[in-house]
Amino acid sequence: MQLVMIPASSISTKNKLESQELFKISRFKPVIKKTKPHKHAGYFELIFIAEGEGFHWIETENFQLQTPDFYFLKPGQLHFWQFTAIPKGYVMMFKEGFIDAVKEVKILQQIQQMGELTRIPAWKDAIVGQIFEDILRAYQHPDQYSEDLIKGYLRVLFSKIANHTSESFNNGRENPLCDRFLGLLTQQNPLLHRVGDYAALLQTSPQNLNQACKKKTGKTASEHINAQLILEAKRNILHTDQNINQIADLLQFNDASYFVKFFKKHTGETPHQFRGRYFG
Structure with missing residues (x-):
C-alpha cells in the first residue's frame, strides 16, 4: 500500500x-x-x-x-x-x-x-x-x-x-507505579525527557521508578521514555508535513542535530532516511 x-x-x-x-x-x-x-x-x-x-x-x-x-x-x-x-x-x-x-x-x-x-x-x-x-x-x-x-x-x-x-500477555504482576508511569508517558505533550521529571510527578524517586519498570517490563523508565520519543517522532515524520527542525522543536529537543543523532542511535537511520523509505 x-x-x-x-x-x-x-x-x-x-x-x-x-x-x-x-x-x-x-x-x-x-x-x-x-x-x-x-x-x-x-x-x-x-x-x-x-x-x-x-x-x-x-x-x-x-x-x-x-x-x-x-x-x-x-x-x-x-x-x-x-x-x-x-x-x-x-x-x-x-x-x-x-x-x-x-x-x-x-x-x-x-x-x-x-x-x-x-x-x-x-x-x-x-x-x-x-x-x-x-x-x-x-x-x-x-x-x-x-x-x-x-x-x-x-x-x-x-x-x-x-x-x-x-x-x-505479560506475566500479569501488578505494579501500580509502573502502570501509572506508562499511562503518564502517553499523556505528556510535549514529552518530558528525564526520568526525574516523571518521578517528581509520581512523587517517587528516579531509582524507585526505574526499579518498578524493570521488575514489570524488563526495561528501565529511561528506555520507555526513549521508546515513546521515537514513536512520537515516527508519527510526525510519517503523518505530518513538518520538517525535521519543527519535529525536533515539537519534541523538546535542544536542537535538530541532537534530535537526528538520537533518532539514528535508536533506529539505525536518520529521520530523512526513515521518511524516504515511505515516500521516496
Whole structure:
C-alpha cells in the first residue's frame, strides 16, 4: 500500500466521547472511506470488524484487514483506516472511569494484562460478534441493569482474549507505579525527557521508578521514555508535513542535530532516511 503524506501541521487528537460520557458503542458506518491519522483522547477502543476489506494503520504498522478482525487501541495510540469495501462491525469506546476500581478490579487487571496486544486477526469465534451485538442492544435500550450487563460482557470478552492470546500477555504482576508511569508517558505533550521529571510527578524517586519498570517490563523508565520519543517522532515524520527542525522543536529537543543523532542511535537511520523509505 502506498502511504500518502497528510498535509497537516500536527497530528489531531479526537474525542468521540462527551465530557461526562464514559462509554459508547456503535456500528461501523457502512461507507468506504479513508480517515486522517489521529489519536484518541483518554479512552480505550475495542473494534470488531466482521466484514470488509482495506487497511488499518496503527502507529508505524500497516495491517491488511483479515476479517473477522479485532483491535484493542489504548489512549493516545495513533491510527487511521483506508477501506476498500464496506465494513460491517462495531466500535466500542470507554474511559477508565467507567470501570469501578473497587467493584470491577478484575476488569482493570485484565486490561493491564493485555500488555502490548493490539490485534487479533481472523478471530473466528462466533460468540465475539454476538457479545458486541448484545452490548449494543443494552446500550441502545438502557434500564437499571444495562451497565452491569455491559461490564459483565466486558469481563467475558477480555477473558476470551486472554484464552486466545495467552502467549502475548505479560506475566500479569501488578505494579501500580509502573502502570501509572506508562499511562503518564502517553499523556505528556510535549514529552518530558528525564526520568526525574516523571518521578517528581509520581512523587517517587528516579531509582524507585526505574526499579518498578524493570521488575514489570524488563526495561528501565529511561528506555520507555526513549521508546515513546521515537514513536512520537515516527508519527510526525510519517503523518505530518513538518520538517525535521519543527519535529525536533515539537519534541523538546535542544536542537535538530541532537534530535537526528538520537533518532539514528535508536533506529539505525536518520529521520530523512526513515521518511524516504515511505515516500521516496
